[in-house]
Amino acid sequence: MNPADFTQAYAKVARADGVTILEGVTVTGFTKTDGRVTGVVTDRGTIECETVVNAAGMWGRQLVRSPA
Numbered sequence: 001m002n003p004a005d006f007t008q009a010y011a012k013v014a015r016a017d018g019v020t021i022l023e024g025v026t027v028t029g030f031t032k033t034d035g036r037v038t039g040v041v042t043d044r045g046t047i048e049c050e051t052v053v054n055a056a057g058m059w060g061r062q063l064v065r066s067p068a
């Protein structure tokens with residue numbers, strides 16, 4: 001199986017279900033209130049959210065230590 005095609009197939013289904021996928025965006029940190037994450041800070045602004053899935057692979061540990 002070609003992993004790139006496999007991933008694109010997942011993305012296609014997610015988009016069809018209403019998911020927005022932003023590409024070429026760098027996450028620089030997170031906003032927090034009372035110890036809970038309330039937003040993802042990116043080079044294109046902050047996205048408020050209730051839940052974050054850290055899928056940054058081997059950079060994931062470094063990313064959660066980033067200042068907002």
Ligand SMILES: Cc1cc2nc3c(=O)[nH]c(=O)nc-3n(C[C@H](O)[C@H](O)[C@H](O)COP(=O)(O)OP(=O)(O)OC[C@H]3O[C@@H](n4cnc5c(N)ncnc54)[C@H](O)[C@@H]3O)c2cc1C
Nearest residue numbers: 024025026027028029042054055056057058059060063066
């Ligand atoms: C040389 C090599 C060969 C491999 N071969 C195989 C193989 O044959 N079979 C196999 O099953 N596995 C293989 N692996 C392992 C496989 O690549 C990983 O297990 C898999 O890619 C992990 O997927 P992931 O989505 O968790 O993380 P990744 O694929 O690492 O994705 C993390 C993403 O997060 C992005 N990111 C990181 N920081 C930020 C940030 N601050 N803002 C925005 N984006 C960010 C990165 O750009 C990246 O696109 C190989 C790995 C390597 C290095």
